[in-house]
Amino acid sequence: MSKSDDKNLIARCIKGDRQAFEALLIQYEKPVFNAAYRMLNNRDDASDVTQTVFLKVYENFASFDPSCRFFSWVYRITLNESINWLGKRNRLEPLQHEAADDAGGPEQEVESAKLSADVQAALMTLSTDYRTVIILKHFLGCSYMEISDVLEIPEKTVRSRLYSARQILKDAIGEAGNY
Amino acid sequence: MAITQEKMDLINAGIDGEISHQDEDRLAALLLENAEARALHAELQALCGSIESVEAVSPPPHLRHVIMNTIKPTPGKRRSPGFMEWLLAMPAFKYSATFAAGVILTLSAVSSDQHSNSALDDVTGLVGTIADPVRDDFLASTAVDNANVVGQVSLRSSGSMLILDFDLVANGPVEIDAQYPDRTIWFNGFGQLEASGTTISAKSGSVSLAMEGKRRYAVYLQNGGGQREITVNLRFSAGGEVIHETSLSYKPAD
Numbered sequence: 001m002s003k004s005d006d007k008n009l010i011a012r013c014i015k016g017d018r019q020a021f022e023a024l025l026i027q028y029e030k031p032v033f034n035a036a037y038r039m040l041n042n043r044d045d046a047s048d049v050t051q052t053v054f055l056k057v058y059e060n061f062a063s064f065d066p067s068c069r070f071f072s073w074v075y076r077i078t079l080n081e082s083i084n085w086l087g088k089r090n091r092l093e094p095l096q097h098e099a100a101d102d103a104g105g106p107e108q109e110v111e112s113a114k115l116s117a118d119v120q121a122a123l124m125t126l127s128t129d130y131r132t133v134i135i136l137k138h139f140l141g142c143s144y145m146e147i148s149d150v151l152e153i154p155e156k157t158v159r160s161r162l163y164s165a166r167q168i169l170k171d172a173i174g175e176a177g178n179y
Numbered sequence: 180m181a182i183t184q185e186k187m188d189l190i191n192a193g194i195d196g197e198i199s200h201q202d203e204d205r206l207a208a209l210l211l212e213n214a215e216a217r218a219l220h221a222e223l224q225a226l227c228g229s230i231e232s233v234e235a236v237s238p239p240p241h242l243r244h245v246i247m248n249t250i251k252p253t254p255g256k257r258r259s260p261g262f263m264e265w266l267l268a269m270p271a272f273k274y275s276a277t278f279a280a281g282v283i284l285t286l287s288a289v290s291s292d293q294h295s296n297s298a299l300d301d302v303t304g305l306v307g308t309i310a311d312p313v314r315d316d317f318l319a320s321t322a323v324d325n326a327n328v329v330g331q332v333s334l335r336s337s338g339s340m341l342i343l344d345f346d347l348v349a350n351g352p353v354e355i356d357a358q359y360p361d362r363t364i365w366f367n368g369f370g371q372l373e374a375s376g377t378t379i380s381a382k383s384g385s386v387s388l389a390m391e392g393k394r395r396y397a398v399y400l401q402n403g404g405g406q407r408e409i410t411v412n413l414r415f416s417a418g419g420e421v422i423h424e425t426s427l428s429y430k431p432a433d
Contacts, residue, residue: 018250047324139233
């Protein structure tokens with residue numbers, strides 16, 4: 001869906017059109033949920049964050065700057081909400097990682113589940129600054145400029161954080177014997 | 180030969196495809212002449228490939244539905260009243276018009292000797308309720324996301340009525356106890372979208388429901404206490420074990 005399609009839907013949302021909101025929800029639900037899941041490593045928490053993000057979006061359409069890209073706004077809210085959630089969770093309980101699904105099955109599926117778990121475990125070792133750039137780059141497919149837009153930091157900082165984060169991930173995932 | 184930061188940046192940018200034509204040539208030359216750079220390039224490419232091969236996780240199937248149920252309708256822009264609405268909004272005019280209409284109706288009934296309207300006398304087969312449309316207000320809602328049951332329970336008020344809306348999907352038999360300790364609230368009715376599938380029993384201070392599958396239903400409670408704080412405690416059980424507990428509370432604005 002193009003930027004102009006998003007704009008049309010947003011204009012309709014501001015007028016209270018629930019169908020337009022549902023169309024945006026259908027488009028962004030999965031990336032928002034995935035970003036939250038990669039940040040938090042917990043499906044229930046990711047569901048709660050996704051719900052909060054869309055409620056905030058719905059309640060704040062009026063404050064959305066139409067000259068900005070909608071996805072930048074949504075992803076920014078998602079990452080900020082996830083970081084807030086992490087803060088709350090860390091205060092309440094020790095960090096709990098979801099266990100990887102290591103149930104039996106075809107060998108390829110088991111390998112894929114192991115890689116997925118190793119990548120997620122490595123992600124969780126990163127600081128939130130590094131984790132956000134990796135998520136935006138590799139899970140949401142954003143360019144350097146788009147990451148800079150979402151995080152409101154200079155492109156140069158994006159590059160530096162991304163390259164440093166990769167170095168840490170390379171060592172962590174390499175240790176797990178994935179390549 | 181150690182790889183400088185500048186060369187590391189060049190390799191990373193090349194892998195991301197965020198590189199100028201000029202830098203592409205520089206990267207190609209670097210990889211050709213420097214074995215260490217080639218090794219790093221291969222490692223980073225493998226890393227990015229590994230990360231991007233991780234499959235996206237799917238959100239729970241009910242999540243979209245829950246979000247749509249949670250958002251409150253945005254009040255539409257009020258249109259300016261027309262002349263008749265403006266005129267009828269004036270109490271003096273409204274009472275005069277009602278009085279005049281009553282006088283005209285009485286006179287016409289007397290003059291035509293028509294004291295009975297047979298069409299209205301016979302109400303056999305008349306089914307339904309004619310009532311003033313009453314605005315309902317959303318008060319609170321809670322999402323249920325459990326291995327046995329998922330969905331949403333909302334609390335609305337409509338006049339003196341409280342309405343508990345259940346929109347749930349259960350993968351097996353689930354019992355729900357809705358308890359309202361406030362004795363000024365009592366059970367007043369039940370409605371379900373599906374023709375069957377949910378059973379209900381009510382006693383003083385609580386309602387018990389049993390359901391399975393996808394069910395949408397409403398429990399109507401009479402709020403005899405008027406504008407006071409309301410709490411409904413919900414307890415979900417499956418196989419005799421409590422699987423989820425939550426409550427819906429509403430505090431009226433001062």
